[in-house]
Structure formats: C-alpha cells, structure tokens
Amino acid sequence: MNNNASLDIMPDGTDFISWERPADFTRTLHVDAGHPNADDTNPGTPEAPFASIYAAARIVQPGERVLVHPGVYREWVRPARGGTCPEAMIHFEAAEPGGVVISASEVYDGDWLASAGWSASRAAAGK
Secondary structure: OOOOOOOOEOOOOOEOOOOOOOOOOOEEEEEOOOOOOOOOOOOOOOOOOEOOHHHHHHHOOOOEEEEEOOEEEOOOOOOOOOOOOHHHOOEEEEOOOOOEEEOOOOOOOOOOOOOOOOOOOOOOOOO
16 A cells, blocks of 8 residues: 555545556657758658648547647647547647647738728717
C-alpha cells in the first residue's frame, strides 16, 4: 500500500490502479513552421517537418499523433478523419506547453487608406 498523500491513493487508502493505458502511437508527425526545412510536401519528420498543421491533419491516421512545435500558425485546422477507438485516436499535441498559437487571422502588410464619404453618429434609428 502506498501511504503518500497523492492522487494515486483511493479514499480508503488503497492504491488507485488506472485502467487507462498510456498512449502508444504508431507514428509521430512533426509540424514546425520555424524550422528552416519546413515544407508541406515534407514527410513530417523532425528533420523535414511540415510547415502547417493542415498538412499533417490531411494525412494523419488513427493511432498516430501530430507534434506541433512552437510558433504562430495562421490557419484553419480541419482533420480529414478521426480515431477509430480509444487505442487508436488521432492526437494533436504541442511540443512545449504554451508554445503554439493557432489563429485564423492573417497579417495585412498592405497600405492602409483612410475611408472617405461616411461618418459615424449617434442618430436615433428611424428618426
């Protein structure tokens, strides 16, 4: 019996035995937009990662995981498929806690032009 005060002890003092098995992935795909060799035509290895999460989401299969390295990913992620059972889920995981940002916004680097011909007012509607 484990007498340490922790989450693995039941209220009656017996050990908690988890019925959940640790994940055992058949393959890990890597996404790293900051990697100098990153490209969406790559195989998704650590040395040749995908540049976007979308590229990995298109090919990942049940039982595999996608490890996303730190960066800002300006994209919409829509996996092509889901898992088939608890032992063969598709898993998306940040390589470092808090290091991944997924944003559907895009950076605008063009010229900003002032609007002309309109004004905002507090006029009551219908008057």
